[in-house]
Amino acid sequence: MASAPSLPYKTPAYVHKIRYHAPVDIAPLLTVDHLSIAFGSHRAVTDISFHINAGETLGLVGESGSGKSATSLAMLRLLPPSAQVTGNISFSGESLLALSPETMRRHRGHSLAMIFQEPMTALNPVMPIGAQIAEAVLAHHPQVSRKALKEKVIEAMNQVALPDPENRFGDYPHQFSGGQRQRILIAMAIVNQPRLLIADEPTTALDVTVQAQILKLLKDLQVRHQLAMLFISHDLAVVAQVANRVAVMQHGNIVEQGPVQALFHAPQHPYTRKLLASAPTMRSDRNQPLANML
Ligand SMILES: Nc1ncnc2c1ncn2[C@@H]1O[C@H](COP(=O)(O)OP(=O)(O)O)[C@@H](O)[C@H]1O
Ligand SMILES: [Mg+2]
Known part of the structure; x- marks a missing residue:
């Protein structure tokens, strides 16, 4: 790295302070690094990495069983003890997987909160x-x-x-x-x-009109409170309505991630193209069955 140009006078102490704090402010709020999750010999998630900046919504999309919920539960340390979790999850500079159960309990529902899919059972x-x-x-x-x-x-x-x-x-x-x-x-x-909200299929159980109202509410809350959000869904069309960036999961791997527009206009991975093809659009021919995605 290039060294800073030397100053013609003695640097005041506060300059060092500013330099020291600056990288902390621009670091992502959440970083998931080489996360793998296995249940016995079954590998649910294999070596995935992504990040979420403060105030940003990342959409995590993939078919049922691709490892989306396991990923979110790992972030909250709510997986059953039988799950083997490796890699690193860093939230606001703290390594979540290394925290004591008591410190993790203080984070959960406070700085990191989650909404689940089933309003009636929750x-x-x-x-x-x-x-x-x-x-x-x-x-x-x-x-x-x-x-x-x-x-x-x-x-x-x-x-x-x-x-x-x-x-x-x-x-x-x-x-x-x-x-x-x-x-x-x-x-x-x-x-x-909270600073980060994890929403795991928050609208899947709802009919389409209500789903649209809940999506609008989440978007409003996110903007108003500068919330960071991990928005999980099997439905790319739903994710596209709320996310700034999208990560696509298939069989426990992230096969593609990027800004939502780029993903829609130039999908790179065949699985992303398949998800896009299955999403109904205004132009869809209603007489044709949807591509079988699940
Ligand atoms: N508690 C568990 N015990 C054993 N296998 C599990 C458990 N939870 C999830 N799995 C398995 O991990 C994989 C990923 O599941 P999950 O994360 O729930 O997928 P998604 O949320 O994308 O539908 C699946 O194959 C599922 O069967
Ligand atoms: Mg799930």
Whole structure:
């Protein structure tokens, strides 16, 4: 590396400080380096690498069984103990795989949060939704006052546009629609203002109109809070609506990654081309069956 030009006067101490801090600010928020995951002799993920910058959405797309969920669970250290995980996952300069279980627990749901696919199974059917959002706060801020807690819950419900939060925080999950239940899970994920949100097939269980509303909400939240997001889906058309960059997974490998436009206009890998061919477009011939992608 070229050395800096020498200055004609003694460098003030703060210059060293600025130089020292600068690389930290421009480093990616999350870096996954040579990650492999095996369940016994079955290799679910093989040597994948990607990064996510602060405030950026990376889409992870691939057919069912390609290793997307295993990758996201590894990031949160939620894989079963039988999984063998190698490689490195660095979040904000910390090596997640090396953290103590206690430190990892503090990150989970706080600086790194996740929304899951199934709104009905992820929510507790016998607990009011306000209490469930409150639990997410209390897990990380046990000393919060009752008043501040209620304010946080209502604010989170407002942020995800749940109707009438003041009157509905005592209602139970079954009193909400599927799309509203997904909004409740998103409220639980964002209530502690995470820096990275992992959304694993967050709209797959929803019908198309509701899916579009949830995608719009995630995009709005991402921009408003400068959230970084890992958005996982088997559907490239869905990923393209929210992601800045896309990584394509097949059989546990990332076969291609790049900016979303480049991937659409000039896909390099045959599997990416196959995914693109299976995505319906306005021009699709409705009489032709979709290319069989799954
Ligand atoms: N807990 C587990 N035990 C054994 N195999 C698993 C486990 N979780 C996932 N797998 C296997 O790992 C591979 C990747 O799964 P997954 O990450 O869930 O795929 P995706 O989310 O892309 O559909 C699959 O072959 C799946 O069967
Ligand atoms: Mg999955």
